[in-house]
Amino acid sequence: MLNRTDLRGKVPSAAELRATLPRAEIDVDAALHQVRPVVEAVRDRGVEAVLEYTEKFDRVRPSTVRVPAEALAKALEELAPEVRAALEESIARARKVHADQRREDVTTQVTEGGTVTERWVPVERVGLYAPGGLAVYPSSVVMNVVPAQEAGVGSLVLCTPPQAEFGGSPHPTTLAAAALLGVDEVWAVGGAQAVALLAYGGTDTDGGELVPVDLVTGPGNIYLTAAKRMLRGLIGIDSEAGPTEIAILADETADAGHVAADLISQAEHDTLAASVLVTTSPELADAVDVELAARVKATKHSERVTTALQGKQSGTVLVSTVDDGLRVVDAYAAEHLEIQTANAREVAARVRNAGAVFVGPYAPVSLGDYCAGSNHVLPTGGFARHSSGLSVQSFLRGIHVIDYSEQALREVSGKVVALANAEDLPAHGEAVTARFEGEK
Template identity: 55%
Template sequence: MLRTIDLRGRALSTPELLAAVPRATAARDEALTVAARIVHDVAARGEEALREQAAQFDNVQGHDIRVPQHHLDEALGGLDRAVRAALEEAIRRVREASAAQIPPVRVTELGAGARVEQRWRPAERVGVYVPGGKAVYPSSVVMNVVPAQVAGVTHVVLASPPQAEFAGRVHPVILAAARLLGVEEVYAMGGAGAIGAYAYGVPGLGLERVDVISGPGNNFVALAKRVVAGVVGTDSEAGATEILVVADASADADWVAADLVSQAEHDEQAAAVLVTDSAELADAVATRVAARAATTRHADRVAAALGGPQSAIVLVDDIAAATAFSNAYAPEHLELHLDGLELGDPRVDAFVNAGAVFVGGHSPVSLGDYLAGSNHVLPTGGQARYAAGLSASTFLRPQQIIAYDRAALADVQDGIVALATAEALPAHGEAVVARFAQDGAR
């Protein structure tokens, strides 16, 4: 099941640490070519290409690509009461946490009459993608739509693959979640084709191109975002999920094992990694993982993920070495199971590269997936070194507003002329001098 890698007694560089537990990349490399072909096909042929792709990938034909309103109404009417209550609570919590992500308007007074204002403008039109393959993700509807609404996006559009099981409709729980959030423009289209449709529009369906695309998906969805980058804005390139647990001897082995298995059930390429300085904990977790993996619903999928090169138990000399490993790896999800750890502990601050950090034994990744209030759309594949998870700011653009009066401009006139001359762009300086030359002429 989970292999054990012993790094004790070794001083390793960041590349060497990453080589110890490599991420699955071959499938992503192959997916880029396919994703580009699919995106460009939709850009060229629109609805015809989307229908061919639905028949090929989803085994669906003749379905409503643009979802009629009554599909949404029927889905909400048939939603399980407990699921509805959980979704409503998730919406409340994510809405409240997302509101804290809106930067305030800031005004900088650089001198009398010299003012620079920083505003944040929302995108006008956002396309949200919700996967519908190995699992169903109404939670992803919440995690994408709510921050966009909080940011002030005017039009939020949603796409999810058509389901053969439901006669070509989008999965009803996804539709119900969209209906709860007031999303009216929904499309039954999936994969890289949906990303292409968002980027270029499909006039025959009344689908106008969007400004920003967000949402998780498989390798083809992630790489399709790379293909359309520059045409539209995108969130981070989310690939297979990953969890890294840093734990010491005080950790509960069964809790750690449960969390590793929980993420492994997403996909065969999911990465589940434990880093610890306790050989006893490592052995106990390995035993508990094997037991849980054998009895879970998606046992085959879990076994493939845990047995892949991207998953492992890593033994290190101490927690400082575990911290170095984690920062090099830059996981999507980081759990910290350390003796006496709680929020505000300075040890947490040492873990600088992670999409989201879960502190203590009662903060599992599953909490973040659903009801923590945080967002579960997070950077994978080491992107946490430079990219952020989805938030309200994903849908905002900073805009600077500059207002100087005559006296304030006069104060910097000589500096502008000097710099313009140094850059051999004299007309830049002359544009300022002209404002004062006119006064002299009068």
Template identity: 55%
Template sequence: MQTIDLRGRTLSGAELRAALPRPELDVTAAVAGASALIDEVRAHGEQALIDQATRFDGVTPEYVRATEAEIADAVAGLDPMVRAALEEMITRVRKASAAQVPPPATTQVAPGAVIEQRWQPVDRVGLYVPGGKAVYPSSVVMNVVPAQVAGVASIAIASPPQADHGGRIHPTILAAAGLLGVSEVYAMGGAGAIGALAYGVPGIGLESVDVITGPGNVWVAAAKRAVQSVVGIDAEAGPTEILIIADGTADVEYVAADLLGQAEHDELAGSVLVTTDADFAERVLVAVERRTNATKHRERAATALRGEQSAIVLVDDLATACRVSNAYGPEHLEIQTADDEATLAGITNAGAIFVGPYAPVPLGDYVAGSNHVLPTGGSSAHASGLGAYTFLRAQQLIRYDREALAEVRDRIRAIAVDEDLPAHGESVDARFDGTAREESAN
């Protein structure tokens, strides 16, 4: 891992962001290609999806939509320990997601003048579950549960067909869908799948959705950007990342294990340690190398750790460490310091924050109850992770009686005239003009 030494330097927010490690990822460059794949699906439907699976997934699925029998068989064949883990995950994520649904609220702004705030779920959502270097039944849970908690009535899942499973969806993903009661699952991946969800494919019974969520590769991110005028999206997810703030009191092995755990995901995964202790940093480097050499996906992890997106960042103090973290805006932030709560007080930007030595990121990936679909690439500065609120729309109901409207009648007219929109004022006057009302009745 490279070392970035910021000690003795006072940098602005922009200078910090420029100094910190990031992967090279150009979503814009992929938009044209993603749009072409979407157009193929719009023009040729299921056949385009099958052709794209042949080109990109190395397998030709016989059909795209999974049958109910396939889903039932997948549930029946699920390893009991995996099933127990998924069911525990579902329970905990459901509990945490329920807290994300705001209660309706009523505000009386004046006698007879009431504004009601309600939260209405979208009608239908499409959930993308990636299927590249790993299998992600956990992503099924993380996408489906908050949508169900929000009250979404119709849910469709898309996941790439697997060459190792005869062009069908990985059975563990199908089983997770089955455990959640989702029966509409499609073997399709990449940009074409996003286009299919956005525009629908009548030939396979796939109706268009209102919102698309779920992580994916650069083509999925580009496709989301391409369809954003048609549907809502959660985010343009990029490579996963972790930033750990640690001082010399942290456990070297814990920190090294957590950096490696994130690097295991992908060659572009980012692992960043920000520390005030140079000796601690050296010991972490030794532990990371030892652990990397012993892990199953050592080549993938080593590539990620050597990449420009991973680094150890040396700072003068924990206040600066917090500034560095906020500038980076990590997807996953771990805090392992002598006073974790004091350090936490300095944090504003992060997708999810794991506080203390016994809250590693994999806890959040699986059974913490939090959601693991989180903003990447610094977007936690302006975006939230996936939650029930992703599938909700705020609606305002306005209720005024005659007296309450009469009280503000002159003010409405004054503003309407000032904006040169006199019919706005006349709309209100009509309710108090007895002659006009009688003529209208006749």
């Protein structure tokens, strides 16, 4: 069922691997021309433009952007008990992991009378985005909100698309997750217009102020990503998220049913989702194809899954050894990487490039999506070669505080002047020597 690439007996370079391996082709630049008028309209006309585009794209026009407090309370009150219990467990585990990511201020004494302190200060106001297209994502609310709260962010607003099915309100499960986390500001707006409104702010239809944010985090479609790219600088962003992806490095010890089920679980997200198997075993690859044929027919979103698995972004890559497989998955730099090999823990310890690594037969990606305690907002499209997933650190800024005494400055003044003159910036040096003018 999966297309195959045979790299047995070959050791391609990193550049060759990046060109060879299956990957979704997403052209964010091409979406910019469609997004630009949306962003500019929101900048110029505020909420009126937001509601016009909401009506056009989401086929519903909320009476206000901000979701009323009673709607949040009602959504939580009516949440199914088993879903509430699952969300509470997800939140508790995420808090446990993210609390250990907190940074402490550090003061370094550079010289007697001279110190540099690195202070970690949370971003003041953050806009968090939870998608609402093909599925509902209360888990994304958890993954965005928990690290922001653990970082100490004082002001949070959640954006999520309105739903015609719910009379212009966002999906109630998403609202319930926000209420459970203590987020009381939710805007019923999605896509590029959501990012623009978060960046520029505005006045709601009831006269309430929609305060702009400093940072926007959370995944979305290509249009939301294009808006992030366009507005980066006015706001900070976490990343430019592309379609979700899973890579599985497996050998003959892997269970074909487990591998197939995990490939399907990611293909369920989107027709552009990538499911890639890297294996040393042609027999396993054959068995996985057999399992896929049976399981895809039985899954709820069979058509979507089939399109994703048969797309150019998905496939099986055959390699000679696990070492070669590691080179392949490091070049691919998957959002999610599963290791289903003998000595999986040792193999996983050698991985350099992945958003998150799932070790062995009992750590499927879906565990990380919901209840592992890790964060599921992760770099896609090979960005894991240089970027990390969402964490407490994403919401903190390091500020250096320099505190030097007169004597400490005097002792190093000659070095400052020498370097300033070497760069032909004499006024830099004079800013130091001016403090000692008139001295013998």
